[in-house]
Amino acid sequence: MERTRLTRAELEANFADLHPAYSRDEAVAEASRCLFCFDAPCMRACPTHIDVPRFIRQILHDNPLGAAETIFSENVLGGSCARACPTEVLCEGACVDKTLQGGPVHIGRLQRYATDAAQAQDLWFFEPGTDTGHRVAIVGSGPAGLACAHELRRLGHAADVFEARDVAGGLNTLGIAAYKISTELALKEIEPIRAMGAEIHLNSPVDANRLAGLRRDYDAVFVGVGLGSTRQLPIPGEELEGVVEALDFIFPTHTGPFSECYVGRHTVVIGAGNTAVDCATQAVRLGAEQVTMVYRRTDAEMSAFSYEYELAKQDGIVFEWLAQPVEFVADDDGDLRALRCRRLRLQGQGRRARLEEIADSDFEIPCDLAVQALGQAPVADELLGGIEGVTVVSGRLVVDPTTGATGAPGLFAGGDCTSLGAEIVDAVQEGKVAARGIDEYLKGGS
Amino acid sequence: MKTWKKPDLTSEVAGIRSPNPFWLASGPPTNSAYQVRRAFEAGWGGAVWKTLGEPIVNVASRYGAIDYDGRKIAGLNNIELITDRPLEENLAEIRQIKREFPHHAVVVSLMVESSREAWHDIVKHTQDTGCDGLELNFGCPHGMSERGMGSAVGQVPEYTERITNWVMEAAEIPVLVKLTPNVTDVRYIGRAARNGGADGLSLINTINSIVGVDLDTLAPRPQVDGRGSHGGYCGPAVKPIALNMVQQVASDPEIQLPVSGIGGVQAWQDAVEFLLLGAGNVQVCTAAMHYGFRIVETLISGLEGWMSDKGFLSLQEVVGRSVQTVGDWADLDLSYKVVAEIDQGECIHCGLCYIACEDGAHQSITWREVPEAEFVGGNGTSPEGARPQVSVSGGHQVVVGSGAGHVNIYEINQETCVGCNLCSLVCPVQGCISMVERDSGLPSMSWREYQEKLAKGEVEKIEPPAHV
Numbered sequence: 049m050e051r052t053r054l055t056r057a058e059l060e061a062n063f064a065d066l067h068p069a070y071s072r073d074e075a076v077a078e079a080s081r082c083l084f085c086f087d088a089p090c091m092r093a094c095p096t097h098i099d100v101p102r103f104i105r106q107i108l109h110d111n112p113l114g115a116a117e118t119i120f121s122e123n124v125l126g127g128s129c130a131r132a133c134p135t136e137v138l139c140e141g142a143c144v145d146k147t148l149q150g151g152p153v154h155i156g157r158l159q160r161y162a163t164d165a166a167q168a169q170d171l172w173f174f175e176p177g178t179d180t181g182h183r184v185a186i187v188g189s190g191p192a193g194l195a196c197a198h199e200l201r202r203l204g205h206a207a208d209v210f211e212a213r214d215v216a217g218g219l220n221t222l223g224i225a226a227y228k229i230s231t232e233l234a235l236k237e238i239e240p241i242r243a244m245g246a247e248i249h250l251n252s253p254v255d256a257n258r259l260a261g262l263r264r265d266y267d268a269v270f271v272g273v274g275l276g277s278t279r280q281l282p283i284p285g286e287e288l289e290g291v292v293e294a295l296d297f298i299f300p301t302h303t304g305p306f307s308e309c310y311v312g313r314h315t316v317v318i319g320a321g322n323t324a325v326d327c328a329t330q331a332v333r334l335g336a337e338q339v340t341m342v343y344r345r346t347d348a349e350m351s352a353f354s355y356e357y358e359l360a361k362q363d364g365i366v367f368e369w370l371a372q373p374v375e376f377v378a379d380d381d382g383d384l385r386a387l388r389c390r391r392l393r394l395q396g397q398g399r400r401a402r403l404e405e406i407a408d409s410d411f412e413i414p415c416d417l418a419v420q421a422l423g424q425a426p427v428a429d430e431l432l433g434g435i436e437g438v439t440v441v442s443g444r445l446v447v448d449p450t451t452g453a454t455g456a457p458g459l460f461a462g463g464d465c466t467s468l469g470a471e472i473v474d475a476v477q478e479g480k481v482a483a484r485g486i487d488e489y490l491k492g493g494s
Numbered sequence: 495m496k497t498w499k500k501p502d503l504t505s506e507v508a509g510i511r512s513p514n515p516f517w518l519a520s521g522p523p524t525n526s527a528y529q530v531r532r533a534f535e536a537g538w539g540g541a542v543w544k545t546l547g548e549p550i551v552n553v554a555s556r557y558g559a560i561d562y563d564g565r566k567i568a569g570l571n572n573i574e575l576i577t578d579r580p581l582e583e584n585l586a587e588i589r590q591i592k593r594e595f596p597h598h599a600v601v602v603s604l605m606v607e608s609s610r611e612a613w614h615d616i617v618k619h620t621q622d623t624g625c626d627g628l629e630l631n632f633g634c635p636h637g638m639s640e641r642g643m644g645s646a647v648g649q650v651p652e653y654t655e656r657i658t659n660w661v662m663e664a665a666e667i668p669v670l671v672k673l674t675p676n677v678t679d680v681r682y683i684g685r686a687a688r689n690g691g692a693d694g695l696s697l698i699n700t701i702n703s704i705v706g707v708d709l710d711t712l713a714p715r716p717q718v719d720g721r722g723s724h725g726g727y728c729g730p731a732v733k734p735i736a737l738n739m740v741q742q743v744a745s746d747p748e749i750q751l752p753v754s755g756i757g758g759v760q761a762w763q764d765a766v767e768f769l770l771l772g773a774g775n776v777q778v779c780t781a782a783m784h785y786g787f788r789i790v791e792t793l794i795s796g797l798e799g800w801m802s803d804k805g806f807l808s809l810q811e812v813v814g815r816s817v818q819t820v821g822d823w824a825d826l827d828l829s830y831k832v833v834a835e836i837d838q839g840e841c842i843h844c845g846l847c848y849i850a851c852e853d854g855a856h857q858s859i860t861w862r863e864v865p866e867a868e869f870v871g872g873n874g875t876s877p878e879g880a881r882p883q884v885s886v887s888g889g890h891q892v893v894v895g896s897g898a899g900h901v902n903i904y905e906i907n908q909e910t911c912v913g914c915n916l917c918s919l920v921c922p923v924q925g926c927i928s929m930v931e932r933d934s935g936l937p938s939m940s941w942r943e944y945q946e947k948l949a950k951g952e953v954e955k956i957e958p959p960a961h962v
């Protein structure tokens with residue numbers, strides 16, 4: 049494990065936008081493919097229900113700022129989502145042009161075109177609602193917390209956000225692959241939320257005690273704490289310096305210059321989800337000579353989206369399927385030298401197939417960096433487990449999906465802590481829905 | 495193996511022959527020998543030279559266009575006048591071109607002040623070049639009309655007849671009169687041209703228009719130092735207007751002249767429509783300005799293919815074939831019935847038919863939400879023939895047309911459908927909505943017959959529709 053050896057220019061090129069911005073002519077040509085569907089499938093398939101045909105028609109008629117208003121009115125992180133949403137399984141997956149023309153309208157890229165236009169002018173479209181006198185505390189400044197704060201401000205409630213870290217935005221700022229969302233863009237998307245009057249208090253971790261205090265001092269509390277670090281494999285060698293956790297590998301691409309990021313010449317990534325692909329493609333972009341993804345099952349079962357898998361293949365990543373890590377192996381100096389794996393085979397067919405170890409099949413994958421990307425561990429139980437009325441099921445905080453209400457009065461929640469890990473766009477929607485739930489709750493005076 | 499039997503495309507209109515029925519209309523593409531030579535080499539059968547007359551001075555800028563949702567130039571407008579090149583130069587070039595291309599049609603468009611001498615003069619000079627015909631520009635709607643020429647002539651039957659007459663006194667070659675569409679009934683002008691002795695008609699010239707306003711400067715487009723003037727409109731958008739006028743003059747018993755059809759031809763289908771409605775050939779301007787001369791290749795190939803397919807061996811078999819299918823509304827059968835039908839296997843669930851019928855027609859399309867699982871599983875709730883497009887990514891099932899857990903299914907209520915066609919026009923899938931004939935159970939009866947029978951008490955008054 050060492051610092052990247054690539055030059056600044058190489059790094060800039062490697063982390064440049066995966067899909068470059070459209071020019072005006074490209075945007076209009078793409079927009080002209082949209083049929084302007086009735087009760088549009090794409091709009092229904094978008095978790096925040098952005099009126100897609102409307103904003104595309106606004107682009108078509110040279111009104112990108114109007115389009116931006118349409119987008120932001122439902123999704124305050126419209127620029128981030130334009131870049132990082134898995135559109136393949138959301139709006140674009142539903143787009144009827146897939147049948148008609150063999151490919152969907154590129155809704156994400158059009159959304160970016162519109163939101164870029166507004167951001168280039170530092171333009172915002174909404175004003176805070178008339179002051180209601182109600183005050184709401186928000187724990188966590190990730191997409192869920194931010195969306196909740198913005199919607200509360202539109203409704204006239206005061207919104208105080210408490211964020212443990214020294215930077216706002218949660219994983220939207222720190223966790224998304226840098227070639228999808230730049231740190232700069234992620235931070236820029238927070239400005240209008242501040243401008244709407246939401247206070248974001250950084251370096252303000254909330255523990256169970258402080259939460260009780262917030263519940264006393266505020267009229268309602270929204271919890272959007274997300275998830276914790278990714279899980280570690282309990283195997284020998286886990287404590288070696290070259291063995292890291294996915295988020296610790298990703299965060300430096302957002303907290304400092306790329307030139308200070310570390311990478312292994314031979315990097316191994318354990319796991320086959322979207323985070324694992326992000327780690328692997330990041331390693332390639334930081335100059336790793338070889339990157340191997342290790343997964344217990346096969347590509348048929350991998351949880352990464354198809355387009356992420358395609359990207360990984362394009363990046364020349366090697367896949368080691370049906371391999372169970374058993375030990376991180378050190379050399380004589382105590383540095384990571386290899387990942388030892390055991391070969392597995394699938395017994396049976398399809399989803400019910402069982403994994404079986406093959407005797408004497410151990411093999412080593414040489415590596416000087418091993419990234420564990422096995423999914424994030426939940427944190428809600430620790431913070432909320434003791435509160436009367438709150439239900440946490442296997443780490444998942446249970447809420448009413450139509451209001452975001454937990455079972456405890458005045459306590460609402462949304463985002464990854466209630467879903468155990470979804471997308472930015474889901475967190476935004478849940479934050480927005482909860483703000484409306486809180487509004488109802490406050491109006492009800494109960 | 496079948497071979498494509500190529501039809502004979504040689505064309506003759508008012509005695510002017512050309513190897514195919516595609517001529518360039520008088521305009522910028524026919525401004526010089528250089529261009530006409532390139533056009534003939536590219537395959538055009540004829541060209542009507544840019545209008546000759548007393549040379550004028552043009553302004554800049556000159557053209558404006560309307561784009562349609564991302565496609566450029568659905569319609570074009572111009573404020574250009576007739577040729578700005580010296581008469582002698584033009585005549586020398588025409589002579590040269592005719593020598594180089596003896597079998598192509600070289601027709602020369604003319605416009606001079608309304609005096610007998612002026613017209614005699616230009617006709618004599620022009621036919622001296624050896625050109626095949628003359629076209630009288632009584633149509634230009636801007637600029638020249640302010641000076642008493644162009645449409646100022648073509649809008650008044652008496653002037654049209656008189657000037658045609660003067661021309662015929664001097665002309666030794668066929669003369670076409672080019673009609674302006676900026677009149678209430680083009681047939682009156684056509685009859686005047688016939689009475690004046692014209693050998694044929696060409697139509698339409700451009701339509702009076704303001705193509706748009708610049709939303710930054712607030713001046714009309716095209717602008718000349720911040721001001722504009724009405725101009726002449728042409729291009730694909732004007733074809734339906736031109737087709738109607740061509741059919742009108744072609745079917746008029748008092749006219750009975752060969753017709754050269756102009757206005758919005760850009761695809762071979764457009765050309766075939768003009769021929770079917772009575773034009774002996776077609777002229778093209780805007781499409782050649784937009785894409786260049788080589789579009790004639792696709793025009794020829796499309797026409798040949800269509801004729802082979804239909805078994806037509808020559809243009810004579812095509813020209814005018816549909817003229818008699820157009821008639822008065824009063825003779826259409828009131829009892830004829832069609833209704834819309836959706837092929838559910840083709841439907842992509844865009845809902846455009848629904849909202850068009852709902853907001854713009856007769857509320858005869860219904861929609862219902864079929865849960866995605868049932869739609870994909872095909873358990874009977876989705877209509878027969880529906881074809882789900884399903885894929886999987888990252889463990890998510892992705893179904894085209896599905897959102898929030900359901901797919902919308904659209905169905906026609908044929909009891910209330912009035913058969914207006916609207917849904918089939920908006921449906922983006924070719925062949926998905928068809929209009930199917932239904933027996934109305936009523937004897938055929940036109941409005942005219944209905945009025946007669948009503949007067950004689952032979953039929954009851956037809957009730958207004960139960961469904962609005």
Ligand SMILES: Cc1cc2nc3c(=O)[nH]c(=O)nc-3n(C[C@H](O)[C@H](O)[C@H](O)COP(=O)(O)OP(=O)(O)OC[C@H]3O[C@@H](n4cnc5c(N)ncnc54)[C@H](O)[C@@H]3O)c2cc1C
Pocket residue numbers: 132133134187188189190191192193210211212213216217218219220223224225228252253254255272273274275294298322323326424431462463464465469470471472473475
């Ligand atoms: C590596 C990775 C890549 C991803 N890539 C994508 C992608 O490409 N596209 C996509 O749509 N989604 C992606 N996601 C998912 C997406 O980032 C999350 O779904 C989304 O950020 C969840 O938002 P959230 O607000 O619920 O939580 P988070 O974004 O996790 O934000 C929670 C915030 O709460 C703060 N916090 C936590 N505990 C406390 C406390 N006790 N007191 C105060 N503050 C606290 C945290 O510091 C953090 O700022 C990715 C996730 C990961 C891990």
Ligand SMILES: Cc1cc2nc3c(=O)[nH]c(=O)nc-3n(C[C@H](O)[C@H](O)[C@H](O)COP(=O)(O)O)c2cc1C
Pocket residue numbers: 519520521522544545570571572574575576577603631633634672698699700726727728729730732756757758759777778779780781
């Ligand atoms: C820029 C321009 C200049 C034109 N100049 C003439 C002209 O000098 N004489 C004439 O008879 N018609 C002129 N026309 C009209 C065309 O010959 C033709 O009648 C009209 O454009 C409709 O055909 P289209 O739709 O194929 O363009 C001109 C058209 C344009 C666009």
Ligand code: SF4
Pocket residue numbers: 081082083084085088089090091100101104142143144145153155844
């Ligand atoms: S489904 Fe596709 S075509 Fe229809 S409105 Fe959405 S983007 Fe446009």
Ligand code: SF4
Pocket residue numbers: 833834850851855856857858859906907910911912913914915916917918
């Ligand atoms: S034909 Fe007209 S009335 Fe009938 S379903 Fe279609 S749009 Fe409605």
Ligand code: SF4
Pocket residue numbers: 836840841842843844845846847848904920921922923926927
């Ligand atoms: S317009 Fe055509 S494709 Fe769209 S829903 Fe109607 S029938 Fe289906």
